[in-house]
Amino acid sequence: MAKMMTAAQFLAALKAEGVPVRERKGWRTHNRNHKGKWGPLNGVMVHHTASGTDGIEQYVSSGSTALPGPLCHGLIEKSGTVVLVGWGRANHAGGGDPDVLRAVQAEQWPVPKTNEHDGSNGSVDGNPHFVGYECVNKGDGKDPWPALQLEAIARACAAVCRHYGWTVDSVIRHLDWSDWKSDPRGVDWNRMRSRIATILKGKPNATPFKSWADGDGDDVEQPEQPKPEQPSDPDAFPGVSKFGADANNSYVTRLGQMLVKRGGSRFYSVGPGPRWGDADRDATKAFQRAQGWTGSDADGIPGPSTWQLLVKGQGKSIPAATPAQKPVVSLANVIAASRKDPSAAQGKASHPADVKPVEAALLKLGFLSKSYASDGAYGTTTVAAYNAFRRSIGLKGTDASGDPGRQSLGTLGSRSGLFTVK
């Protein structure tokens, strides 16, 4: 097995291909090797950032709480500069199809169509096996890919392939790996592959860096015209990256609107809106559970199946909330506990299932302090609290002491809203 490429070798390989490189402080040891495997390397994976330029370098380095950085090894800017972000295990590939991994290992192209994604049952972790490049592009099919950026992508991929003696067939896109992904959207992959193959056929940096595919290099100031868009399906699942913590986009709004139509309005006190929140997660989860799904299929993040059911108006709607069943307290048991517990050893409770709701109600109405309110024993403190409650509802004398009565217990249950009495 080939030795792992080192950070120094990665840097040298990029420089040898003539690609402009900028090193972030500490990139050589910025990784997630403490969290999982790194290696053996089998290929290179190309992504788009689904973002503009602002703040993206910091983001791919730090990541988020849900997805800690580094999120790639190199960030490829629109200018064609490759910013070195990390070396070692990085959160970029996630789970994907083991058949695709086998094809990359065997350098077979095209790879089989992926049937897996991060978290799916048959997926394998791609993070140990791929060098990852995040390329700055909004991924909306309109944001142009400048010629210099495309040339930098080709050279950066070629750099790793040349080091290992791989062909272009070791380079894949995130969309080849995960059926949730669409990146890098808008890159003509046949053209990219042929450029990488051409670079690998020649010596490193055989043409000035300005060149792209045709080698004319004179249109570098002109952003490439984006390809005429495929008539894209407006109902297509936009990818899981559009949802969850930090998501803020029109798909979140649309998700919320669809969930409201399907019985989810009680989850939204405001909105739905573009910024992802608990309401979106809870409503999505309720819809997924309504389909009978469990576990990671009902994690509150929409996948392709959830999305398809919503856009097509299929599947089961979210059922109305069922009021939680209130506990039924036995008057006889409360009376028995009130006679027995005060003289019993500390912490002895004769009917805790009946006494606990009574204590909770006394706590809620302000007659019992928190430290006494959950032991389930009808001790002297509970007796005093219960008697104070009785006085507060106008009972006097023997009606406000001795055995709890049906009237006072019923009033306590209904005023607190916590239990009914049998």
Ligand SMILES: [Zn+2]
């Ligand atoms: Zn990606």
